[in-house]
Amino acid sequence: DTLEGFIRRLPKAELHLHIEGSLEPELMFALAERNGISIPYASVDEVRAAYAFSNLQDFLDIYYAGAGVLQTEADFRDLAMAYFERAAADGVVHAEIMFDPQTHTDRGISFGTVIEGLLAAMAEAEARLGVTSRLIMSFLRHLSEEAAFETLAMAEPWLDRIAAVGLDSSELGHPPSKFARVFAAARAKGLKLTAHAGEEGPPDYVHEALDVLGVDRIDHGNRALEDAALVARLSAEGMTLTVCPLSNLKLCVVDDLGAHPLDRMLAAGLKATVNSDDPAYFGGYVLDNYRAVAEARGLSRGDVVQLARNSFTGSFLPPEDVARHL
Numbered sequence: 593d594t595l596e597g598f599i600r601r602l603p604k605a606e607l608h609l610h611i612e613g614s615l616e617p618e619l620m621f622a623l624a625e626r627n628g629i630s631i632p633y634a635s636v637d638e639v640r641a642a643y644a645f646s647n648l649q650d651f652l653d654i655y656y657a658g659a660g661v662l663q664t665e666a667d668f669r670d671l672a673m674a675y676f677e678r679a680a681a682d683g684v685v686h687a688e689i690m691f692d693p694q695t696h697t698d699r700g701i702s703f704g705t706v707i708e709g710l711l712a713a714m715a716e717a718e719a720r721l722g723v724t725s726r727l728i729m730s731f732l733r734h735l736s737e738e739a740a741f742e743t744l745a746m747a748e749p750w751l752d753r754i755a756a757v758g759l760d761s762s763e764l765g766h767p768p769s770k771f772a773r774v775f776a777a778a779r780a781k782g783l784k785l786t787a788h789a790g791e792e793g794p795p796d797y798v799h800e801a802l803d804v805l806g807v808d809r810i811d812h813g814n815r816a817l818e819d820a821a822l823v824a825r826l827s828a829e830g831m832t833l834t835v836c837p838l839s840n841l842k843l844c845v846v847d848d849l850g851a852h853p854l855d856r857m858l859a860a861g862l863k864a865t866v867n868s869d870d871p872a873y874f875g876g877y878v879l880d881n882y883r884a885v886a887e888a889r890g891l892s893r894g895d896v897v898q899l900a901r902n903s904f905t906g907s908f909l910p911p912e913d914v915a916r917h918l
């Protein structure tokens with residue numbers, strides 16, 4: 593059995609996936625045509641050529657522009673269905689997908705259009721592909737906390753269909769503490785909490801996500817490794833980190849995959865998982881991420897099994913569902 597076949601057949605959960613980041617250039621063109629929208633690219637090759645980023649903001653500018661082709665409920669359903677098909681082919685059996693409502697509501701697309709399209713795909717994925725899923729509603733941290741509160745209010749009719757809130761977009765200058773009140777409000781409504789922290793931001797932002805927001809998971813968390821006391825704490829608390837190797841490479845969080853810290857995270861006792869983040873932009877889905885980092889860092893099959901186990905124990909599934917996957 594090859595390593596690739598071994599990883600593919602291992603049931604896995606994906607915990608860090610922005611659905612807008614799964615928009616492949618081919619679908620971007622198809623939706624632009626279907627909706628009569630012009631995009632600033634002449635071909636799929638030209639789109640892919642534009643995906644050369646030197647940091648998070650470079651990527652975000654292109655990612656928010658790309659999302660402009662998403663207009664109707666059918667667009668969001670098609671987007672999510674394409675992701676589920678691809679994830680299922682990689683052996684993903686459960687996915688916790690983030691969506692950024694503000695990216696759409698701020699350009700006149702209703703919250704209902706976005707979420708109803710995603711929910712339709714989630715129901716189809718479970719029925720036809722056997723892939724279960726949950727939704728994570730992410731707030732854009734470059735916008736105000738007041739705007740996040742408005743988004744939480746818009747979500748009210750669908751709160752029983754949303755598992756958690758998250759925090760994404762430009763990290764530097766927008767620490768977790770900026771969102772202390774809205775995360776407390778989300779928790780009071782029974783939602784789980786996660787936040788991007790320590791991707792570009794300092795270890796202090798990871799401390800804030802834990803102490804001020806009280807998160808259940810940390811998205812990325814790479815820079816926690818700069819703080820030995822923080823590593824010890826994350827390890828002792830069994831805090832899940834949703835690590836994204838190919839994203840880290842494309843956004844220059846690491847210089848090359850040979851220097852990726854995933855195996856050092858595992859060795860330090862951290863509950864790391866492997867995820868694709870924005871697969872259409874970063875060059876690979878979950879299987880590509882496992883394989884690339886396993887080859888670059890010489891991970892054993894035991895390490896790979898540990899990563900897959902972590903993806904279920906770190907999920908927002910109830911304990912009986914987690915147990916069923918172990």
Ligand code: HPA
Binds near residue numbers: 869
């Ligand atoms: N970091 C921050 N915001 C994001 C990301 C990311 O990796 N992907 C999509 N929005």
Ligand code: ZN
Binds near residue numbers: 608610760788811869
């Ligand atoms: Zn992310």
